[in-house]
Amino acid sequence: xxxxxxxxxxxxxxxxxxxxxxxxxxxxxxxxxxxxxxxxxxxxxxxxxxxxxxxxxxxxxxxxxxxxxxxxxxxxxxxxxxxxxxxxxxxxxxxxxxxxxxxxxxxxxxxxxxxxxxxxxxxxxxxxxxxxxxxxxxxxxxxxxxxxxxxxxxxxxxxxxxxxxxxxxxxxxxxxxxxxxxxxxxxxxxxxxxxxxxxxxxxxxxxxxxxxxxxxxxxxxxxxxxxxxxxxxxxxxxxxxxxxxxxxxxxxxxxxxxxxxxxxxxxxxxxxxxxxxxxxxxxxxxxxxxxxxxxxxxxxxxxxxxxxxxxxxxxxxxxxxxxxxxxxxxxxxxxxxxxxxxxxxxxxxxxxxxxxxxxxxxx
Ligand code: AHG
Ligand code: MN
Ligand code: MN
Numbered sequence: 001x002x003x004x005x006x007x008x009x010x011x012x013x014x015x016x017x018x019x020x021x022x023x024x025x026x027x028x029x030x031x032x033x034x035x036x037x038x039x040x041x042x043x044x045x046x047x048x049x050x051x052x053x054x055x056x057x058x059x060x061x062x063x064x065x066x067x068x069x070x071x072x073x074x075x076x077x078x079x080x081x082x083x084x085x086x087x088x089x090x091x092x093x094x095x096x097x098x099x100x101x102x103x104x105x106x107x108x109x110x111x112x113x114x115x116x117x118x119x120x121x122x123x124x125x126x127x128x129x130x131x132x133x134x135x136x137x138x139x140x141x142x143x144x145x146x147x148x149x150x151x152x153x154x155x156x157x158x159x160x161x162x163x164x165x166x167x168x169x170x171x172x173x174x175x176x177x178x179x180x181x182x183x184x185x186x187x188x189x190x191x192x193x194x195x196x197x198x199x200x201x202x203x204x205x206x207x208x209x210x211x212x213x214x215x216x217x218x219x220x221x222x223x224x225x226x227x228x229x230x231x232x233x234x235x236x237x238x239x240x241x242x243x244x245x246x247x248x249x250x251x252x253x254x255x256x257x258x259x260x261x262x263x264x265x266x267x268x269x270x271x272x273x274x275x276x277x278x279x280x281x282x283x284x285x286x287x288x289x290x291x292x293x294x295x296x297x298x299x300x301x302x303x304x305x306x307x308x309x310x311x312x313x314x315x316x317x318x319x320x321x322x323x324x325x326x327x328x329x330x331x332x333x334x335x336x337x338x339x340x341x342x343x344x345x346x347x348x349x350x351x352x353x354x355x356x357x358x359x360x361x362x363x
Contacts, residue, residue, distance in 0.1 A: 094154030124256025135258025209304035275326030
């Protein structure tokens with residue numbers, strides 16, 4: 001494919017920057033460093049067993065991250081790649097990652113900058129050893145002015161900003177092709193890695209999520225722990241053409257949120273990992289700062305919606321770095337419906353056929 005009619009990621013970022021004549025270029029430099037990290041991770045993922053990076057990360061006593069989950073070698077490697085590719089350039093005040101309990105401080109030999117980078121270096125890592133798509137997902141925040149001016153070490157509180165304050169968010173998907181999907185607050189654009197050039201090329205400009213869908217994704221093995229509004233929504237979808245929705249639905253579950261988000265950006269759908277009663281110490285499975293917030297901004301920027309079920313994800317004030325939260329995102333009309341179900345007073349479920357969900361809950 002000749003290089004005549006597509007933008008590279010670099011060209012795209014430079015053209016975007018022209019909208020802000022005073023911009024320093026730090027932001028673009030940061031995104032390009034993140035993109036390079038993603039290219040390096042894509043290569044490690046693609047080599048699989050040949051790269052010597054499959055399997056669990058083995059250290060004495062086992063390697064359990066702050067989430068209480070076993071780390072894969074590729075989780076640890078990807079985290080390292082994100083750090084090394086971005087820490088040196090003077091654009092960051094600090095970082096936070098799924099794989100690190102505390103905020104990461106920019107080493108003393110490097111200048112500090114005005115952005116915070118928050119990331120899940122490898123999402124869906126249970127899929128690595130079975131050769132199914134995984135991804136990286138990240139969020140960029142501005143650090144408070146006093147931190148920028150003083151260059152002091154960052155603390156957890158510096159990261160506790162609502163999703164609405166994100167400057168940028170994106171993910172890389174390591175699938176049949178490697179893609180980088182990015183928002184800098186002006187829509188969502190998708191880039192495909194041309195492996196021969198080593199460049200991300202703009203292939204999916206101005207991505208929009210269809211407002212309606214007949215596809216939903218949820219881990220149904222948790223159904224006995226779901227709250228009533230989620231149960232109701234899923235039951236109605238499963239009832240299909242003859243149920244209250246009057247149409248048949250499809251289900252999907254990849255167990256890799258980035259891959260699910262990508263499918264939804266491409267063709268619509270709804271994804272739910274709702275709050276449930278499985279483990280009362282965990283209000284949801286996914287993490288607010290580096291999973292729910294970046295995916296939320298991407299959805300909203302593409303005309304979709306992201307929610308806790310009760311309120312817009314972008315409005316949630318975080319209370320801790322690794323906070324978990326119930327997450328629903330995707331096609332706008334479906335997410336709004338799920339929010340409506342949460343807002344309505346609990347329905348009395350009766351065994352009488354007359355009051356079965358099919359009739360009682362009919363639109
Ligand atoms: P991670 O690999 O970063 O821990 O995240 C995995 C997440 C998410 O990507 C996916 O949607 C979900 O966990 C899968 O959960 P189940 O194993 O409960 O299906
Ligand atoms: Mn994850
Ligand atoms: Mn992860």
